[in-house]
Amino acid sequence: MSKYIEVFRLSFKMQIVWRFDAAMTMLMTFGRIFAGWILWRTIFDGKALVGGFTFRAMLSYYIAGSILNAVNFSNQISGEVSGLIREGRFSGHMVTPMNPMGFFSAMAAGESAFHLGFSILAAVLCAAVFRVDVALTGSAPGLLLGAAMALLGLTFTSCFQYFIGILAFKFVDITFFLHVQWNIIAFATGAMVPLALLPKAALSVLQFVPFTHVVYTPAMLFTGQLTAREGLLGLGVITAWTLAVLVIAQYTYGRLRVKYEGVGI
Amino acid sequence: MALIEAKNLTKVYKRFEKEPGLWGSVKSLFHRRLVEKEAVSGFDLTVERGEFVGLIGPNGAGKTTLIKMLTGIIPPTSGALSVLGFTPNKLQNELKRQYAVVMGQKSQLMFDLTPADTFLLFKRMYEIPDDEYRHSLALLTDLFGAGAYLNMQVRTLSLGERMKMELVTALLHDPKVLFLDEPTIGLDAPAQRQIRAFLKEVNTRRGTTILLTSHYMEDVRSLCPRSVVVGGGRKVYDGGTEALFDAYQTHKKVTVQFEGETAFTAPDACALLEQSPHKAVFTIPKERSGAILEQIMREHSLSDISIEEEDIGVVVEKIYRQETGARL
Numbered sequence: 108m109s110k111y112i113e114v115f116r117l118s119f120k121m122q123i124v125w126r127f128d129a130a131m132t133m134l135m136t137f138g139r140i141f142a143g144w145i146l147w148r149t150i151f152d153g154k155a156l157v158g159g160f161t162f163r164a165m166l167s168y169y170i171a172g173s174i175l176n177a178v179n180f181s182n183q184i185s186g187e188v189s190g191l192i193r194e195g196r197f198s199g200h201m202v203t204p205m206n207p208m209g210f211f212s213a214m215a216a217g218e219s220a221f222h223l224g225f226s227i228l229a230a231v232l233c234a235a236v237f238r239v240d241v242a243l244t245g246s247a248p249g250l251l252l253g254a255a256m257a258l259l260g261l262t263f264t265s266c267f268q269y270f271i272g273i274l275a276f277k278f279v280d281i282t283f284f285l286h287v288q289w290n291i292i293a294f295a296t297g298a299m300v301p302l303a304l305l306p307k308a309a310l311s312v313l314q315f316v317p318f319t320h321v322v323y324t325p326a327m328l329f330t331g332q333l334t335a336r337e338g339l340l341g342l343g344v345i346t347a348w349t350l351a352v353l354v355i356a357q358y359t360y361g362r363l364r365v366k367y368e369g370v371g372i
Numbered sequence: 373m374a375l376i377e378a379k380n381l382t383k384v385y386k387r388f389e390k391e392p393g394l395w396g397s398v399k400s401l402f403h404r405r406l407v408e409k410e411a412v413s414g415f416d417l418t419v420e421r422g423e424f425v426g427l428i429g430p431n432g433a434g435k436t437t438l439i440k441m442l443t444g445i446i447p448p449t450s451g452a453l454s455v456l457g458f459t460p461n462k463l464q465n466e467l468k469r470q471y472a473v474v475m476g477q478k479s480q481l482m483f484d485l486t487p488a489d490t491f492l493l494f495k496r497m498y499e500i501p502d503d504e505y506r507h508s509l510a511l512l513t514d515l516f517g518a519g520a521y522l523n524m525q526v527r528t529l530s531l532g533e534r535m536k537m538e539l540v541t542a543l544l545h546d547p548k549v550l551f552l553d554e555p556t557i558g559l560d561a562p563a564q565r566q567i568r569a570f571l572k573e574v575n576t577r578r579g580t581t582i583l584l585t586s587h588y589m590e591d592v593r594s595l596c597p598r599s600v601v602v603g604g605g606r607k608v609y610d611g612g613t614e615a616l617f618d619a620y621q622t623h624k625k626v627t628v629q630f631e632g633e634t635a636f637t638a639p640d641a642c643a644l645l646e647q648s649p650h651k652a653v654f655t656i657p658k659e660r661s662g663a664i665l666e667q668i669m670r671e672h673s674l675s676d677i678s679i680e681e682e683d684i685g686v687v688v689e690k691i692y693r694q695e696t697g698a699r700l
Contacts, residue, residue, distance in 0.1 A: 113496040121484045124525070198445045199480055202473045204465040205497050365447050365461065368385055 110205055111213040118217025132222055136177050136229035143169040144237050158304040164332060167242040170234070171326035174226045175257055179321070180218040181265040184211045185288070188272025189281045192367070201364070208356055211272075212265035219261060244331030252338045253328035256345055260321035263349040264292075267317075270356040276363035292318050303327075314340065317348035373457070375549060375581050376419035376442060381451035383412040383437050383605075411437040413605040415451070419583065421548075424575045426596030426613060427585040430685040434605040435585040439553050442583070443473050456548060469498055472542035476554035479534070480541050483527045487537040490526070491544060498545035505544065512540045515570050532563030539567070543574060550574075552584045556591055568594055589681050593617065603692035620687045623655040628668065629676040636672065639664050655682070 122129060144166060151162040160168070188211060191197040200207040234241050244250060271288055274281050295302075295318035302313055302323045313319045324341040327333040389407045390400045412434040419425055427435045440446045441453060444460030444467070453460060458467035474480075481490045495505045513519045516536045521529055529537065535555060542550065552571075556564045572595055574580050586592055592599055592613060599616050601609035609616060625645070630636070633649040641660060646653035656664050661679070668674070 110493070110496040110499075113493050117482060117485065117489060117493055120489060121482065124484045196478055198440070198443075198475075199478055201445050201463060202443050202468060202471075203480075203497055204468040364463075368446055 111209050114205075114210055114213035115217040115220070118214040119221050122218055122221035129221070129225060132177070133225040133229045136173060136226045137233055139173050139177070140170055140230060140233040141237070143173065144233075144239065160303065160332075163240055163242055164330065166239055167330040168326050168332065170230050170239070170241060171329045172322050174223070174230055175260075175322045175326055177226050178219045178223045179215075179261055179264055180222070181212070181215040181261060181268050182289075182292070184215055184265060184268035185271040185281070185285060187211070188269060189275035189285075192273070192275040193279055197367070201367075208266060208269045208353075208360070211269050212262065215265050215268075216261060242330050244329060246331065246335060248335035249328045249331065249333075249338065252335050252342060253325040256320055256325040256328070256338065256342055259342070259345045259349055260325065263317055263345055263352060264321055266349065266352045266356050270352060270359060273356070273360050273363055276366050292321075295319055303332075315344055317345055317352075320345040374418045375421050375423075375456055376417060376583070377452075377454045378415055378417040378442070379452040381412055381415040381417070381438075381441060381453055382410065382449050383434075383441060383446065384449045385409045385411055385437075411605050412441070412448075415602075415605075415607055417600065417607070417610075419581060421581055422575070422579045423598060424571075424582045424596050425584070426592035426599040427583060427602060428592055428599055428688060429585075429602035430688055433602040433688070435602050436553055437605075438602065439473070439475075439551050439583070439585060443471065443551055444468075469545065470547055471549040471551065472545070472547040473551045474538050474542045474553070474555055476535070476557040479526075479538060481526045481534065481537055484525065486523045486525060487529075487540070488522045490537075490541055491522075494541055494544050500545050504546075508544050508546060509540070512543055515573050516540065516566065532559050532566070535559060535563070535567060536570070539570065543578075543580070546578060547580065549581045549583070552582060552586075554586055555584070556586060556588055564588065564590070571595055589617075589683075589687075601688055601691050603688050608688070608691045616691075617681075617687070620690050621682045622658055622690075623682050624658055624661050625653065625655050625680045625682060626661075626665070627651070627653045627676075627678045627680075628672070628674050631673040631675045634672055639667060 147162060147165050147169065150157055151165070155161065157165065188197070188207075191200070197207075200210060230241075233239065244253075267288075271281060271284050274284055278284075295313060295316050302310060302319060305313070320341040324333065324338060324345075328335070328338045386406045386408055388400075389405045390396050415434075415438065417438075427438065429435050437446070441448050442455055442460060444455075444463050447461040456467060456470050458464055460467065481487060482493075491505075491509060494500075500508070513522065516539075518533070518536050518540065521533055521537070526534065526537070539555070555571075556567055559567070568591060571582065571584075575582050575595075582595075584591065584596060596613050598611065599609065599613040600607060601616070623643075628636075629651050630649070635649075636647060636652045638644040638652070638654045639656075642654045642656045642664065644652065644654045665677075665679075669677075
């Protein structure tokens with residue numbers, strides 16, 4: 108385990124090197140929240156409720172969701188892994204005594220941890236500037252459950268992204284898979300719109316989809332729009348999916364890596 | 373028991389062939405022609421503990437494929453292979469903890485951080501105890517005189533400094549076997565010399581078994597008592613390095629620069645490779661080099677002269693032709 112903690116630390120240290128990049132990420136989070144504020148203010152113009160949300164609840168969800176979405180850096184894993192495989196540089200991860208999936212997940216976690224601080228700071232600033240009264244839950248179980256789900260969500264997306272990345276062992280170019288998963292993730296995480304706005308039937312299906320519990324459920328828990336009891340099903344679903352994708356990714360790696368040739372590189 | 377044992381090792385790659393042009397690309401959408409290439413063929417190799425073996429061969433000879441199979445990166449198509457008693461392609465951590473790989477063009481260092489940061493990762497990865505780590509790091513950086521840039525960002529290091537750090541990284545856990553693929557590629561002469569001295573010291577002091585591939589004759593000649601020559605995926609020579617060069621490196625390459633315009637005629641037994649009014653490049657038989665050079669210097673006014681060993685590719689070509697009767 109200590110080697111993965113060292114990778115996490117290494118990744119965290121890497122972020123500190125590039126100060127401009129860190130500052131811009133913070134500015135972007137600020138910009139995203141500002142854009143959300145304008146958008147939802149326009150939509151709510153004269154209305155007390157939209158899809159069962161008040162303006163305050165909607166903006167709070169949007170801020171929490173933006174942070175959770177912005178700090179999840181695991182979406183880079185698939186592109187990075189497939190690039191390394193295509194260029195023949197993945198071999199470096201095959202000859203060292205460390206699980207490549209663990210390595211890439213720990214790298215993503217380190218990056219996420221670094222940006223989490225900046226994102227929260229941007230959100231606090233934004234809330235202060237636009238006088239947004241953020242509705243955070245006062246329930247300790249709700250907060251804990253939300254935090255656990257956010258962590259599991261990061262683990263799940265890391266393993267899932269790694270799985271997509273290693274498909275390059277067989278397909279070499281995985282652009283198609285990347286497009287499909289980007290679209291599914293953007294929609295099903297609730298990063299585009301709160302899933303509560305969708306029809307009930309769609310929602311009942313989505314609650315068994317893992318991506319729903321990466322941003323949507325934890326954000327709803329943090330903002331007190333779901334109780335801890337309601338969140339428990341989500342915790343079960345994301346845990347099951349994380350374990351499943353872990354096993355599938357490991358199995359796929361074992362099967363596909365023998366196809367790796369890296370001829371001419 | 374030998375550390376590395378390969379028997380009848382073969383690797384066949386399948387490559388996709390496409391006709392040129394747009395129509396060729398459209399056709400390839402529906403029908404793809406796969407072409408097989410035997411990169412390594414019926415290769416036998418035994419390496420004992422503490423040996424320093426040079427793998428020599430021209431580009432595409434199969435050296436890197438062989439290293440990839442020995443380290444488990446790719447599986448052989450057929451044949452038997454054992455490294456330290458393990459089957460490499462199973463990629464067991466027990467084996468990976470006992471070897472190290474340095475590929476000249478692929479870095480293990482974290483470019484945005486310092487070498488010391490990467491060393492810490494490798495310390496954890498190989499579970500090196502604190503005392504051992506400190507001792508190993510001190511020894512290796514001392515051998516290289518590389519203490520000054522341990523805390524510099526990797527991307528700011530020169531190629532030579534970076535390669536030294538790659539080697540320190542690879543050797544921190546004191547591997548039993550070190551695979552080196554072109555470690556001196558692109559380096560200037562002083563850096564090459566330093567790396568050679570370092571590797572010699574590591575092999576002698578720690579007893580590390582080293583398998584080295586290199587295009588530079590000097591690397592193999594000064595480091596490896598034993599050479600294995602690979603040509604067309606086959607082993608064409610396995611034996612003493614000096615004996616190899618004595619037997620096959622029969623000519624030297626000479627470049628002379630004339631002081632004025634000169635109509636130069638190459639002496640008997642020499643082969644002219646390149647000629648201009650001010651310069652001539654030719655090969656001369658090694659055993660007659662002294663006499664012939666003396667004659668040239670007597671007959672012409674020279675402004676410069678350089679003598680090089682015969683190119684490694686030419687030597688391999690000669691061995692290959694002699695062993696198989698074919699050209700590479």
